[in-house]
Amino acid sequence: xxxxxxxxxxxxxxxxxxxxxxxxxxxxxxxxxxSPFYKRFPFIDEIISVTDYKQFYTLSESLRKLNPIVVPxxxxxxxxxxxxxxxxxxxxxxxxxxxxxxxxxxxxxxxLADAGIKLPKIFADPADVDRKVIIKTHGARGGSGYxxxxxxxxxxxxxxxxxxxxxxxxIQEYITGIPVYLQYFYSPLDKSIELMGxxxxxxxxxxxxxxxPLSLQKDMKNNVTYTVIGNFPIVLRESLLPKVYAMGQAIxxxxxxxxxxxxxxxxxxxxxxxxxxxxxFAIEISCRIVAGTNLYISGSPYTDxxxxxxxxxxxxxxxxxKRGIQKNNLNLLLT
Ligand code: AMP
Ligand code: AMP
Numbered sequence: 001x002x003x004x005x006x007x008x009x010x011x012x013x014x015x016x017x018x019x020x021x022x023x024x025x026x027x028x029x030x031x032x033x034x035s036p037f038y039k040r041f042p043f044i045d046e047i048i049s050v051t052d053y054k055q056f057y058t059l060s061e062s063l064r065k066l067n068p069i070v071v072p073x074x075x076x077x078x079x080x081x082x083x084x085x086x087x088x089x090x091x092x093x094x095x096x097x098x099x100x101x102x103x104x105x106x107x108x109x110x111x112l113a114d115a116g117i118k119l120p121k122i123f124a125d126p127a128d129v130d131r132k133v134i135i136k137t138h139g140a141r142g143g144s145g146y147x148x149x150x151x152x153x154x155x156x157x158x159x160x161x162x163x164x165x166x167x168x169x170x171i172q173e174y175i176t177g178i179p180v181y182l183q184y185f186y187s188p189l190d191k192s193i194e195l196m197g198x199x200x201x202x203x204x205x206x207x208x209x210x211x212x213p214l215s216l217q218k219d220m221k222n223n224v225t226y227t228v229i230g231n232f233p234i235v236l237r238e239s240l241l242p243k244v245y246a247m248g249q250a251i252x253x254x255x256x257x258x259x260x261x262x263x264x265x266x267x268x269x270x271x272x273x274x275x276x277x278x279x280x281f282a283i284e285i286s287c288r289i290v291a292g293t294n295l296y297i298s299g300s301p302y303t304d305x306x307x308x309x310x311x312x313x314x315x316x317x318x319x320x321x322k323r324g325i326q327k328n329n330l331n332l333l334l335t
Contacts, residue, residue, distance in 0.1 A: 002325070003027050003045075003066040004318060005090070007053055008038045009075040011289050011314060014297050017043045018315025019071075022322050027066065029056050053079040060089050069093055069334065071317055073289045077103070091334040093317060094266050094288055097259040102287045105136075105170065115254040117247055117270075117282045120173040129155055132174040137164065147223040148174060175273040175281045180234060182272060183293050184248040185316050188265040188332060189323050193248045195241070196267070196313045197300035198234040199292035203227060231292040235301055240278060247280065262332065266320065267293070267313045289313050 004019035006012045008030035016026040020043035030038050032049040039047060048059060053075070070092045076084055082103060085096050101107045113119055123129050129152040137145040149155035155171065183196045203226045209217055236244065247270060255263030269290040272280040296303065299310035311319075324330040 001025055001067060002321070003063075003068045004071055004321075005029070005063060005066075005068045006071045006073065007056065007075050007079065008034060008047070009079070010073040011291050011294055012038075012073065012075075013041060014294055014312050014314035015071050015073065015289065015317065016041070016314070017297065018312050019043075019318040020045075021309075021315050022318035024318055024321075025066070027063075027068070029053070029059070054081075056080070057087060063090060069321060071289075071314075072099075074286070074291055076288075093321065093333060094335065095259055095262065095264060096335050098255060098264045098287050101258055102285060105138075108285060111254060111258060112251065112282050112285060114257075115247075115250040117251065118279055120175050120273075120281055120283065123171040123173075126152065126155055126159065126171060129171060132176070133171050134174045135159070135169050135171055137169045138167075146226060172283075175275065175283075177273040177275040177281070180236070180272050180274050180280070181231075181290070181292050182244055182248070182270045183267070183290060183296075183313060184269065185267050185313060185320075186248070186252045186265050187320055188262055189320065189327060189329060193245060193252060194306060194316070195244060195248070195302045196311075196316065197293055197296040197302055198236060199231040199295055200234055201226075201228045201292070202230040202232055204229050228291075231295055233295050233300075237278075243280065247282075251285065265333070266317060289317070 003025040004016065005027045006015050008028040012028055016028060019026050025045050026043060027046045027048065028038050028044050029048050029050055032051055035047050035049045038044055050056065068090050070088055070090050072085060072092065072094060085099055101111060109119060123133065131151065133149050133155060135147050135149060147158060149158055179200045181199050183198065185194045185196050206224045206226050209224060251270065252264050264287055267289040269286045270282055271284040272282050274280055293313040297312045299312065303311040321330065321333060324333045
């Protein structure tokens with residue numbers, strides 16, 4: 001019997017519920033203050049309380065007895081640090097090599113470009129800026145530390161006000177369109193890509209700005225922030241779906257060159273902005289389960305087309321692991 005282990009945060013409820021549905025034992029590592037909350041859920045067999053998520057590393061030896069498989073999510077990088085995944089010595093679902101590429105913005109963008117995905121133009125030299133841009137300071141995550149500029153003069157004014165050094169940020173064309181986050185799963189066992197769901201983020205305060213009159217907006221001195229608070233579901237025009245599948249496949253195909261033999265597998269999310277001429281511009285890829293999949297714990301319109309049971313992304317991970325065990329191929333999925 002294997003035990004699915006994860007940190008109690010982000011999408012852990014979905015991961016552990018899905019694991020239980022597929023017949024695994026489940027274990028959550030929770031901050032002590034949150035343990036009473038996680039105890040509410042009967043599908044979590046065991047909760048280990050810690051005062052800091054980094055204590056996870058000290059538990060390795062005792063966890064090993066439980067035949068563990070660690071399923072990572074967005075809190076791993078947020079709380080264990082940029083090298084956090086690499087330091088995990090327990091069997092781990094997913095490619096750590098691909099996560100390293102994801103963590104390096106330049107390598108990530110060249111991977112997507114090589115896969116033929118459209119990207120916002122990057123301006124290496126601020127003097128070349130001729131349109132609206134978004135400035136992403138290095139180390140900024142989830143949109144904090146981003147700001148917009150109307151053009152070259154506005155950019156120079158803001159950069160000097162913030163005292164940013166020339167190598168401390170990237171300048172990207174700002175794409176006016178709508179955010180569409182495509183949640184995929186790639187099965188290396190079936191060699192097939194699945195669209196698991198689509199969402200958009202609900203971000204404070206950018207999604208709140210429109211609720212106040214323009215005259216008050218103009219008085220706001222602070223830059224708009226993008227702190228994610230929740231997510232909304234989206235279904236796309238059906239005519240866009242073939243393109244969505246083709247993009248996911250191209251990204252997986254290209255990833256094999258970056259990290260042979262398997263490349264990217266399991267859940268991943270392509271974060272896009274879609275323009276009125278129905279072009280998808282990618283702004284980022286996340287190569288593990290994203291929290292927007294929490295919308296679809298009982299399945300999405302897209303998983304309903306592929307499965308006769310409610311199939312969350314968390315459950316899909318457990319199903320892949322189960323099939324790996326049945327086919328004697330589990331090692332292929334673990335790093
Ligand atoms: P949390 O466990 O909520 O502290 O989140 C851990 C990391 O995942 C942080 O970097 C969050 O910004 C990110 N995150 C959490 N929830 C979401 C969400 N619904 N959408 C996108 N990112 C999220
Ligand atoms: P991220 O943290 O990269 O997911 O981005 C945070 C927010 O900035 C999201 O709402 C994105 O939609 C938005 N964003 C990031 N890059 C761009 C871009 N090049 N054009 C338009 N919006 C963007």
